Amino acid sequence: MTFLRDRPIQLSALSALLAAIGIIALRLKYSVLDYDIWWHLKVGDWIIDNRSLPHTGILSRTAAARPWVAYSWGYEVLLSRAYAWFGLIGLGVYGILLTLGVAAAIYWMLRRLSGHFWFSCLLTGIVCSAFLFNGMPRPVFFTMMSFCVELALLFEAQRTGKIQLLYWLPPLFLLWANLHIQFVYGLFVVGLFVAVTLAQQFLQALGFAPEPVSSPTLPAKPLALILALCILATVVGPNFYHPYLVVLAYSNAKFSYSIISELQPLSFRGYSHFAELFLAAAGFYAVGWQKKLDPFRLILLTVAAVVAFRTVRDAWFICFSASACIADSLARAPEPNRCESWRDLAVVTSAVILILLLAAPATDFTERGLDRAISRDFPVNAVNFLRLSPVRGPVYNNLNWGGFLMWYLPELPVAVDGRNDLYGDDLDRIFFNSETASRAYTTDPYLNEAGVVILDSQLPLAKVLTIDPRFKLVYQDAIATVFARR
Numbered sequence: 001m002t003f004l005r006d007r008p009i010q011l012s013a014l015s016a017l018l019a020a021i022g023i024i025a026l027r028l029k030y031s032v033l034d035y036d037i038w039w040h041l042k043v044g045d046w047i048i049d050n051r052s053l054p055h056t057g058i059l060s061r062t063a064a065a066r067p068w069v070a071y072s073w074g075y076e077v078l079l080s081r082a083y084a085w086f087g088l089i090g091l092g093v094y095g096i097l098l099t100l101g102v103a104a105a106i107y108w109m110l111r112r113l114s115g116h117f118w119f120s121c122l123l124t125g126i127v128c129s130a131f132l133f134n135g136m137p138r139p140v141f142f143t144m145m146s147f148c149v150e151l152a153l154l155f156e157a158q159r160t161g162k163i164q165l166l167y168w169l170p171p172l173f174l175l176w177a178n179l180h181i182q183f184v185y186g187l188f189v190v191g192l193f194v195a196v197t198l199a200q201q202f203l204q205a206l207g208f209a210p211e212p213v214s215s216p217t218l219p220a221k222p223l224a225l226i227l228a229l230c231i232l233a234t235v236v237g238p239n240f241y242h243p244y245l246v247v248l249a250y251s252n253a254k255f256s257y258s259i260i261s262e263l264q265p266l267s268f269r270g271y272s273h274f275a276e277l278f279l280a281a282a283g284f285y286a287v288g289w290q291k292k293l294d295p296f297r298l299i300l301l302t303v304a305a306v307v308a309f310r311t312v313r314d315a316w317f318i319c320f321s322a323s324a325c326i327a328d329s330l331a332r333a334p335e336p337n338r339c340e341s342w343r344d345l346a347v348v349t350s351a352v353i354l355i356l357l358l359a360a361p362a363t364d365f366t367e368r369g370l371d372r373a374i375s376r377d378f379p380v381n382a383v384n385f386l387r388l389s390p391v392r393g394p395v396y397n398n399l400n401w402g403g404f405l406m407w408y409l410p411e412l413p414v415a416v417d418g419r420n421d422l423y424g425d426d427l428d429r430i431f432f433n434s435e436t437a438s439r440a441y442t443t444d445p446y447l448n449e450a451g452v453v454i455l456d457s458q459l460p461l462a463k464v465l466t467i468d469p470r471f472k473l474v475y476q477d478a479i480a481t482v483f484a485r486r
Contacts (some may be wrong), residue, residue: 010117011344014107015351016120021103021128022096024354025137026363031095032088032134032370033377036418037079039403041091042410043070044080053238053459055424060395061413062446066362071181071243072139088370093136100352103128103143105148106320111339112152114327127323130275131315135262140179145315146176150186151324154193158296161217163226172228177234181243185317187230189300194220196296214292233469245479246421255425259432262313276315280305283322286329295393297325378404379454379480386452391474391484396450398435399428405454415446437464453483 031037042059053070057063070076106127124486130333132377149172157165169190170385175469176183188465197216202211233429235241255265266273280301300321302402340348360366362430381402386409397405402417416423416431423431434441441447453471462481465471471483 002011004014005247007344011340011347011351013118013121014340015348015355017107017125018100018103018348018352018357019355021132022100022352023131023359023363025096025099026356026360026365027393029095029099030138030365030370030373031137031212032374034095035400036138037091037095037136037417038401038405038407039417040072040076040139041079041083042403042406043073044076044078045084047073047077048078048080049086057419059410059413060402060412060417060419060422062415062427066422068419069239069242069246071239071246072179073238074175074179075142077140077215087367088253088374090365092365092370096356098137098141099132101146102132102144105145109148109320110323110327113155114322114330116330117328119330121325123323123326125214127279128318129317130272134312134315135273140182140313140316141455142179143182143185144178144320146172146179146183147186147189147316150189150287151320154189155324155328158193158217158294158375163218163222164219166168166223166226169226172232173230174233174236174246175194178237178239181246183234184244184247188229188303190230192254192299192303193296194223196299197223197411200295212293214290214294240430243429249421249424253420255423255429255432256420257311259428260420263311264316265307266312272315276308278320279322279326280308280318283325286326288396290329301325377479379456379482380408382454382475382482385475386454386482391452391482393451394449396447396453396469398455398461399431400452410450415450435459435461437461451485455483457479457481 009223043054047053047070053073055065055069057068076118079091079094082094084090086093103124107120108122110123111117113118150169153165155166157163173183173186176186182264197218198220200209200213200216201220202469205216206359209215214336233244238477266276268274268277283301284298287294287301301318308314308316357430382406393412395405395409396415399416399418402414405412405414406417416427420428430440430444430446434444434447435455441461441464447453448470453465455465457476457478457480465481465483466473469484471480472486474484475482
């Protein structure tokens with residue numbers, strides 16, 4: 001089957017793989033259907049307008065004075081410019097590019113580590129199916145791309161003994177830390193690698209070097225210096241050390257993990273969760289199958305499995321770690337055309353763009369189609385009604401719509417939005433209990449002071465307020481219900 005080695009055949013297969021992922025993204029994501037995309041957009045606009053980063057809860061009336069760190073400001077600025085220059089199409093394309101960027105990064109990592117073209121394509125498809133279409137393209141997509149680069153550099157440096165490859169890590173973390181807060185995951189992996197190497201070399205100095213365990217291949221002192229430079233790089237930026245404080249706050253949060261679906265453990269009610277389990281098992285097998293056990297990879301897989309199976313949002317952590325272990329276990333000597341040249345990549349990129357341009361109209365990926373999609377999921381008509389029949393604020397809204405109302409009703413600061421790190425468990429609990437129409441809604445101070453209430457029509461609170469003497473129903477459709485203070 002020598003034809004499978006033909007470059008045109010391989011480039012066609014890679015183009016088809018990425019185009020298929022792009023078409024799925026066109027059909028399923030739109031990017032504009034994400035509840036959080038809108039507050040990211042407004043924060044990006046605020047940064048552009050003020051030429052600085054916010055330090056308090058801007059755009060919120062209940063948490064405006066609370067400290068807040070815009071830890072994904074780089075993502076938000078790019079999002080703001082995408083919308084400013086290209087409108088809704090810009091938002092949608094931004095999400096598609098992020099999705100394709102993740103898929104391309106996975107393929108690049110697997111191709112570089114394994115040297116097998118067809119294996120890399122197949123495993124890329126499996127990995128993407130395990131997590132990529134379970135969420136919207138958010139700042140975490142930059143973390144995914146960065147993590148792929150990091151794993152490829154670490155694994156290759158470990159296998160070849162070329163520590164020079166790791167000199168790329170500090171610049172990577174400088175960029176990563178200004179795009180998304182989960183750079184700490186990557187920093188943990190580098191720290192783990194250095195710690196395991198130091199521990200092994202210390203034990204060897206004491207004469208303890210078990211035969212079944214692999215020996216370290218890189219010198220400890222340069223590794224420690226690289227780790228120090230990586231840590232230093234993460235505080236180079238407008239946020240300085242403050243993202244670490246956010247990480248600490250997230251580690252103490254409890255309530256949000258009990259109510260937000262993406263923070264829930266895997267339920268194994270769909271294919272993607274089983275694909276994740278398969279990858280984890282295959283990753284452990286690949287590590288155990290080697291002649292000598294690598295403690296770094298074993299610990300990495302164990303930690304990644306615990307984190308990923310704990311929250312759906314972090315499925316990528318085990319998927320990437322396991323697939324990298326699998327690919328590296330199959331590594332072979334370099335072969336001709338092992339990796340694609342810049343010319344090859346240009347051909348693939350052009351082919352994917354052409355296919356997606358042809359597919360976009362069929363998936364309703366147009367300005368009008370995106371507008372229709374937004375109107376089906378968000379209270380567009382309800383806000384339009386309020387513009388024609390103004391009602392005095394302040395506004396009270398359900399959590400999911402906070403970001404959208406920031407964008408579409410900017411004159412009224414929202415009561416709550418998707419920034420869980422801003423509101424914390426106490427405020428989130430108040431709003432959640434009110435949305436579910438528990439008895440606590442009558443004592444909700446933010447509802448009691450509201451002049452206008454905009455709620456998802458399916459929420460229990462939207463039904464209860466129809467008989468509440470404090471409010472009168474002024475607008476209702478299948479999507480939204482609006483009340484005004486009597």
